[in-house]
Amino acid sequence: TRPGMAPRAARAPGARSVCRVLARRALGFYARDAGVAxxxxxxxLRSIACQESTKFKNVWTTHSASPIAYERGRIYLDNYxxxxxxxxxxxxxxYQKPKCSKSEKIEDALLLECPLGEMLPDPSDYKPSLxxxxxxxxxxxxxxxxxxxxxxxxxxxxxxxxxxxSWDTPQEVMVVKSAQNKLPAAARQAGIQQSVLFYLAVFRVxxxxxxxxxxxxxxxxxxxxxxxxxxxxxxxVMYSMGLVRLYxxxxxCEQFMEQSFDLGHEFDWNGQVGxxxxxxxxxxxxxxxxxxxxxxxxxxxxxxxFQVGGYPWHYIITxxxxxxxxxxxxxxxxxxxxxxxxxxxxxxxxxEPDWIYFHPDMSGRIIHVGPNLIKVLKFKEVKTNTDQMEVxxxxxxxxxxxxxxxxxxxxxASGRVVKKRFNLLDDDPEQExxxxxxxxxxxxxxxxxxxxxxxxxxxAHLDFHCNEHGILLKSIPLLESWDxxxxxxVYFDKDLVLHIEQKPNRRFSCYVYQMVCDAAKDxxxxxxxxxxxxxxxKEGKIFSYN
Numbered sequence: 001t002r003p004g005m006a007p008r009a010a011r012a013p014g015a016r017s018v019c020r021v022l023a024r025r026a027l028g029f030y031a032r033d034a035g036v037a038x039x040x041x042x043x044x045l046r047s048i049a050c051q052e053s054t055k056f057k058n059v060w061t062t063h064s065a066s067p068i069a070y071e072r073g074r075i076y077l078d079n080y081x082x083x084x085x086x087x088x089x090x091x092x093x094x095y096q097k098p099k100c101s102k103s104e105k106i107e108d109a110l111l112l113e114c115p116l117g118e119m120l121p122d123p124s125d126y127k128p129s130l131x132x133x134x135x136x137x138x139x140x141x142x143x144x145x146x147x148x149x150x151x152x153x154x155x156x157x158x159x160x161x162x163x164x165x166s167w168d169t170p171q172e173v174m175v176v177k178s179a180q181n182k183l184p185a186a187a188r189q190a191g192i193q194q195s196v197l198f199y200l201a202v203f204r205v206x207x208x209x210x211x212x213x214x215x216x217x218x219x220x221x222x223x224x225x226x227x228x229x230x231x232x233x234x235x236x237v238m239y240s241m242g243l244v245r246l247y248x249x250x251x252x253c254e255q256f257m258e259q260s261f262d263l264g265h266e267f268d269w270n271g272q273v274g275x276x277x278x279x280x281x282x283x284x285x286x287x288x289x290x291x292x293x294x295x296x297x298x299x300x301x302x303x304x305x306f307q308v309g310g311y312p313w314h315y316i317i318t319x320x321x322x323x324x325x326x327x328x329x330x331x332x333x334x335x336x337x338x339x340x341x342x343x344x345x346x347x348x349x350x351x352e353p354d355w356i357y358f359h360p361d362m363s364g365r366i367i368h369v370g371p372n373l374i375k376v377l378k379f380k381e382v383k384t385n386t387d388q389m390e391v392x393x394x395x396x397x398x399x400x401x402x403x404x405x406x407x408x409x410x411x412x413a414s415g416r417v418v419k420k421r422f423n424l425l426d427d428d429p430e431q432e433x434x435x436x437x438x439x440x441x442x443x444x445x446x447x448x449x450x451x452x453x454x455x456x457x458x459x460a461h462l463d464f465h466c467n468e469h470g471i472l473l474k475s476i477p478l479l480e481s482w483d484x485x486x487x488x489x490v491y492f493d494k495d496l497v498l499h500i501e502q503k504p505n506r507r508f509s510c511y512v513y514q515m516v517c518d519a520a521k522d523x524x525x526x527x528x529x530x531x532x533x534x535x536x537x538k539e540g541k542i543f544s545y546n
Contacts, residue, residue: 045494046443049515050464050473056497056513058479060091062543064508068500070491071111072128074144075498075510080106080132083147086496086512091543095147105135108165110174111144112205124150125206133176137162137282141208151208153263153277160199168202168230168249173211175230176201195219198228201283202253210263210276212253214287221245221292227304234296238304242320246297256289297333308333309358310366310379312389316356328356330366330391340382340390346370350425360439361467365394371425371433372399374448376470395470399432399450429453429484435460439467440492446470447492451482458482462490462497480511 048054062077062084069076074094075084083094100106109132120126128144137160141151155162160178168175178199183192198216203209216228216237224240235247261267261284263277274281299306301317302324308315313333318324330342346354346368354370366377374397379389424431429452436449446465451458460482464474478499482488487502495515502508 042442042494046445048517049443049495050445053517054474055516056476057516059089059512059514060543061480061509061511062091064510065506066508067502068508068510069109070489070498070500070510071109071130072113073493073496075512076109080109080130081147083144086498089514094145097147103134103136106132107135107163108133110165110167112141113171115171115206118206121207122150131165131174131205131208133162133165135161139176153208153210154279154282155201156199156213156282157280160196162199162201166229166231169232172205174203174205176203177228180227197221197225199285200228200230202230208263210261210283212257212260212287213283213285214252214256214289215285217289220289235293236306242300242302242304244299244301244304244306245295247293248296252289252293253287255293257287259284259286261286299336307356307358309364310389311364312379314339314379314389316358316366326353328368332389337388339379340388342391344368344375344377344391346373346375348372361441361444366391367437369434369437372401372431373397374434374437374470376446397446397448397465397470397472399434401431429458433484435484435488436490438490438492440494442494444468445473445492447490449478449488449490451484453482453484456481456483458484462492464492476513478511478513480509 064077066078069080070086073086075086076082077084079100081097081100083096085092085094109130112129112131114120114126114128124143129150130142130144132140132142134140137155137157139153139155139162140149142149155176160181162176163179164177166175166177167173180198181194181196183194195217196215197218199213200216201213202211204211216225218225221237222239225237226240227238229236229238230249233248233250235249235252237245237247239245259269261276265276267274267276267281267284269284269286272281277283299315299317300320302320302322303318305318306315310330314330315333317329317331318327319329326345326348328344330339330344331337332339344356344366348354348370350371352371354368356366356368359365359367359376364379368375368377376394376396377391378394380392382388382390432450432452434448435451436447438447439445440447444467446467448463448465449460450463451460453459458481460478462476462478463472464476465472476497478490478497480499480501483503486504489500491498491500497513499511499513500508501511
């Protein structure tokens with residue numbers, strides 16, 4: 001007891017737990033909310049995917065004469081005219097549209113998903129949709145399940161050709177970029193000047209609304225502009241000499257927007273009367289940059305390679321000289337100071353360069369990938385200088401090269417000494433080499449594709465590593481032969497692995513693997529032996545599956 005006070009009542013059993021729960025609820029945590037249930041379910045799925053008895057079976061394969069794209073469980077063929085569900089054990093065509101003409105060709109596409117916790121004007125907005133950009137400057141929003149056209153927006157006439165879709169803020173703000181405007185040779189010889197290099201049209205999504213369109217003019221940004229992008233509220237302008245300049249895009253919109261417009265509303269603009277987003281008027285160029293906007297930051301880097309990330313903010317560049325290819329500098333965004341141990345150089349001798357990027361898991365770490373080594377780096381405060389950060393190794397993943405022999409001197413059976421005139425490259429096909437490294441955010445797994453090719457037969461396997469410590473949890477052999485001279489994409493999406501391969505003469509193949517848990521029935525999943533496959537034709541498409 002305390003002096004002058006009555007004795008405390010005995011604490012009821014579980015009272016401390018109740019107080020803790022109430023405190024967590026005040027912060028927005030609920031034991032049975034959807035987020036907790038989803039995290040628990042994904043944790044179970046991760047455990048199942050990585051356990052020894054679980055296999056990934058090649059359930060079906062298809063081939064195409066046009067590029068194959070994958071987005072969130074949907075495989076797109078024939079320039080997005082055919083959509084196949086990758087979830088079913090057998091190929092299931094969600095929709096097949098008639099073959100489009102060249103004037104209706106799709107240049108680029110983005111998948112839109114419903115935002116959480118928002119009231120939307122149309123019931124169709126609550127389902128995933130695909131935004132596509134056609135060669136004739138039409139922006140279409142299609143139902144992801146049926147291909148039905150939900151919205152049509154005409155961007156502009158023949159003054160520019162829009163070609164690219166990208167995110168400023170994922171699932172919130174979308175950017176449509178034109179190809180670089182170039183005058184024909186005859187026009188240039190006639191002395192005609194072209195000052196507008198690019199057009200950018202910016203939209204808020206779901207519901208789709210027009211923010212503005214602007215020109216990138218060489219009179220404002222200079223003659224040597226080679227490319228432009230908008231990302232995370234930053235206008236990024238790249239120059240031919242390797243210079244990269246950053247501007248505040250939101251501040252540009254606020255300062256230079258002459259008038260705001262709504263899609264579908266009539267407008268009178270520069271003597272033209274029409275409807276916003278309708279043919280033939282399209283969208284008004286309502287953001288006119290008349291003066292050079294305030295510069296946020298600039299850096300010079302080889303091939304304009306520039307990345308920002310980490311905590312506190314840092315950036316990665318390659319010094320702007322060809323001899324520095326493969327050398328990366330990690331610098332503070334605050335004062336441009338090189339971080340301690342900030343020069344990352346694997347000193348590898350290979351045909352394909354190593355690559356580096358900030359880890360997409362938002363941990364602030366860095367992933368550096370070489371032919372036979374994956375290094376995950378992190379920032380650490382320097383003890384003697386709290387204003388400076390040090391780049392240190394978090395963990396490494398090494399390729400399996402235990403059986404690799406690269407002696408410069410060998411002895412034949414007869415005792416003759418033979419000296420090699422050359423050494424193997426670090427990415428020689430006969431040695432296991434990392435080709436693809438990715439991050440599965442929902443299962444928190446780091447995935448790596450390693451390839452070994454002896455003669456014409458190349459073998460690849462997809463490995464799952466613990467994202468926190470780099471421990472190998474699972475290895476999945478890919479049954480199809482892997483030619484290192486072809487272009488490859490590998491997607492790991494929860495219980496699905498998908499391999500897209502581009503062969504010469506525009507021949508594309510797609511191999512779909514699905515997770516199976518009955519090892520007794522599916523031991524053949526990990527075997528490279530030929531198994532009997534069934535062929536079927538659905539709506540003109542030929543599929544093979546087990």
